Amino acid sequence: MGQNRLIAGLVVVAIVLFAGAPFVIDAAPYESTMGLIQKIFYFHVPSAMVMFASAFVCGIASAIYLARRTPGSDRMAIAGAELVVVFGIIVLVTGPLWARKAWGVWWDWGDVRLVTSLVLWLIFVAYTLLRRFAGPGSDVLAAAVGVFGMANVPFVYWSVNVWRTLHPKTTVVRTLSPEMRFPFYWCLAAFLCLYVALLLLRVRLERSKSTLEAVYAELED
Amino acid sequence: MTNVRWKMFNVRWVAAVAVCVAAVSTAVLAQQPPAPEGFIPMSEVTNREVLPAAPLVFYAYAFVWVALMGYLWVIWRRIGQVEQDLSAVTRRLNQGREGR
Numbered sequence: 422m423g424q425n426r427l428i429a430g431l432v433v434v435a436i437v438l439f440a441g442a443p444f445v446i447d448a449a450p451y452e453s454t455m456g457l458i459q460k461i462f463y464f465h466v467p468s469a470m471v472m473f474a475s476a477f478v479c480g481i482a483s484a485i486y487l488a489r490r491t492p493g494s495d496r497m498a499i500a501g502a503e504l505v506v507v508f509g510i511i512v513l514v515t516g517p518l519w520a521r522k523a524w525g526v527w528w529d530w531g532d533v534r535l536v537t538s539l540v541l542w543l544i545f546v547a548y549t550l551l552r553r554f555a556g557p558g559s560d561v562l563a564a565a566v567g568v569f570g571m572a573n574v575p576f577v578y579w580s581v582n583v584w585r586t587l588h589p590k591t592t593v594v595r596t597l598s599p600e601m602r603f604p605f606y607w608c609l610a611a612f613l614c615l616y617v618a619l620l621l622l623r624v625r626l627e628r629s630k631s632t633l634e635a636v637y638a639e640l641e642d
Numbered sequence: 643m644t645n646v647r648w649k650m651f652n653v654r655w656v657a658a659v660a661v662c663v664a665a666v667s668t669a670v671l672a673q674q675p676p677a678p679e680g681f682i683p684m685s686e687v688t689n690r691e692v693l694p695a696a697p698l699v700f701y702a703y704a705f706v707w708v709a710l711m712g713y714l715w716v717i718w719r720r721i722g723q724v725e726q727d728l729s730a731v732t733r734r735l736n737q738g739r740e741g742r
Binding site for chain 1 (some may be wrong): 721
């Protein structure tokens with residue numbers, strides 16, 4: 422019951438923050454070279470940050486599962502992986518919308534950040550497909566994929582500093598002006614609140630599913 | 643005689659290479675825009691692609707809303723179905739135990 426309240430509270434806070442986001446973003450100044458299109462930054466970067474965080478949640482939970490075989494960590498890993506896919510779709514859709522106006526192209530295969538982000542997303546798609554279709558024993562294999570996916574995150578993050586292409590460097594968030602920083606953290610808070618709520622809900626779904634399977638097994642006996 | 647044939651072969655070969663070079667360079671030059679006679683004011687450029695930013699920002703924001711709220715709704719529905727099944731099966735199990 423306490424968790425239900427927490428989830429409901431987080432969802433309400435997230436919806437309020439998302440509803441207020443256009444007004445807060447509108448109040449932020451225009452970036453000097455990109456103008457209005459730069460405002461996609463306020464959804465694109467927080468969703469990428471949440472995607473990375475979720476990859477770490479999945480990777481750490483998978484490592485715990487590989488070491489101890491605790492069902493709780495497996496459920497957390499499943500939830501984390503699915504949320505990497507969901508937030509990854511947002512990153513991979515909002516990014517090209519921004520790029521089309523700012524760079525003149527939807528996608529650039531020469532940009533290492535774009536390609537590594539796509540690879541990271543595909544690794545977690547592979548994880549969810551493994552859990553869905555690979556049958557018994559897929560949990561251990563998927564856990565290894567989850568750890569591998571997490572290991573990719575630093576490469577995606579630092580790729581812009583190592584291979585200088587179209588993407589701005591990682592220093593862009595640290596060097597934001599105060600007028601741009603406020604809407605950024607507003608949107609980040611909205612994404613994080615919704616992420617935690619979705620993670621808790623997804624873990625609860627897995628727990629309910631395993632309880633249902635156990636009850637079915639008992640009924641058959 | 644052999645010397646004349648050899649010379650003819652060389653001439654044909656050089657002519658073929660020259661034609662190929664001319665054809666390729668014509669195609670390459672045809673793709674290049676003509677050199678400007680002088681500076682052109684920005685206001686006189688007519689065929690510039692102007693892509694409005696506002697719809698792209700709107701699509702991005704709308705996509706975020708649809709994706710996240712859609713996923714939230716799907717998860718909520720799946721939890722509702724599983725928990726409904728769970729309560730039904732638990733009831734059957736309890737009835738079976740009472741019957742014994």
